[in-house]
Amino acid sequence: MSKTIVLYYSATGTTKRAAQAVANQLNADLAAIHPVKPYTAEDLNWHDETTRATVEQKQEHDGRVPIEDDLPDLGEYDNVIIGHPIWWGIPPRLIATTIDHLDLNGKVLATFGTSSSTGYDRAQTNVARTVRENGYQLDLQQGDVLNSPARLTAWVNSLNLK
Template identity: 60%
Template sequence: MAKTLVLYYSATGTTKRVAQQVAQVLNADLAEVHAAQPYTTASLDWNDPQSRTSLEQHQHDSRVAVKDDLPNIRDYDTIVIGHPIWWGIPPRLIADLIDHLDLNGKKLALLATSDGTGYERSQRFIERAVAENSYQVKVNQGAVLNNRRQVEQWVQQF
């Protein structure tokens, strides 16, 4: 029997809500990804060009460390990674997350939350991180999901 794990990072709770909906519809397990150094309200201020996230997101090919509390993914066939979109791409910690997962032989599905950005640049960002690790993994086309109707349509690909 195929098993699915929904791994998500959520700074404000928006992605958490969507990840919970996806896990419920897929009857999947759910686990939250944490930054090794948690973000504060000030560090998330996208209007401040000197905020932590503003600086991180503009450092090409940088990584932000994830907390070493990730679940063992060995028994899962499908891994869903959920994240917000910051400056057109996933938070830099998503690349570090991919570095820490053995995705060989898995199916990888991607979702994000965003108020106005599509998934194209995020897809390339994650595919590049997967390629850098030389994983043999099927990467599904990701999508921006902001409500239950979109979630229910998206899970039809499974």
């Protein structure tokens, strides 16, 4: 019997709610990703070019943000789903750090974002590049922005999990 885990990072609670809904639909385990330095509301002010998140997101493709060393062991999981907000069209840089720290070889990986205004194309490209840079051999599923219950259910139903 295959097992699924949903990992997520949520700054405001929106992605957490989506991750919980995905985990419920898939009967999956759920775990949060924690940045070493939590984000404040001021850090997330996208109207200010000098805020922490803006500066981090404008780094080169290999930019990373440190995360806590509390990720679960994926040994018992066949499917890994990672949820994240979309900042400046891509996942927060700590998602690349998370992918770097996981052993995803042989897994099915699916990612999703939450956003009120952005699609998932750039985020999918960003995740695929990070997977490639790590040399993982895995089945990367198409991600989506889960901005409504109907969209969330349709995306979950589209997944080809083990």
